[in-house]
Amino acid sequence: NAGVMQNPRHLVRRRGQEARLRCSPMKGHSHVYWYRQLPEEGLKFMVYLQKENIIDESGMPKERFSAEFPKEGPSILRIQQVVRGDSAAYFCASSRPSTYEQFFGPGTRLTVL
């Protein structure tokens, strides 16, 4: 059973460009979470999604950031008009309903030049 997949693993963008990060949950997992890790920091929650629904986006910046988890295909975290402060590692995790155990992907390291 493959683990949580994230791509790309590394992404370089110039200021003002768009970044799209993809996450494929483990088979049978319908819950997806996105976290951000700044250098020398712990992970910070951004958004929690179930298929076609955003359950909690309280950790996501109000502007430029959006997330989706369509009925088919991976979850996407989209950052528009990136700025240097968006440089971080973005982790996706998935879980089965009501198991309260999240499995993490390897992360995408975003660098904004």
Next chain:
Amino acid sequence: AQTVTQSQPEMSVQEAETVTLSCTYDTSESNYYLFWYKQPPSRQMILVIRQEAYKQQNATENRFSVNFQKAAKSFSLKISDSQLGDTAMYFCAFMNPGGSEKLVFGKGTKLTVNP
């Protein structure tokens, strides 16, 4: 809002010895979950151990065990017979299952196991 505090930014231990990492948390909830995650240099987040607050018995996983003190809101991780592969960042995390199931992480403890 829940908070998680790890007061030891860095620790070191000799191979084969025992080390304890501290974690305290703040919540008004009575039912919740606590976790320790390991992040080695590869940056992959690996679940080490999990504790359910309504269970009084401390969780154990091979060389890893916790000391869960609910009244004190303390959740420490003990690593026995430390191995070089245990070198990593260790994060304590809290989850309220009645909320959005998001994990709230501490800032981490960098553990180095010396040969």
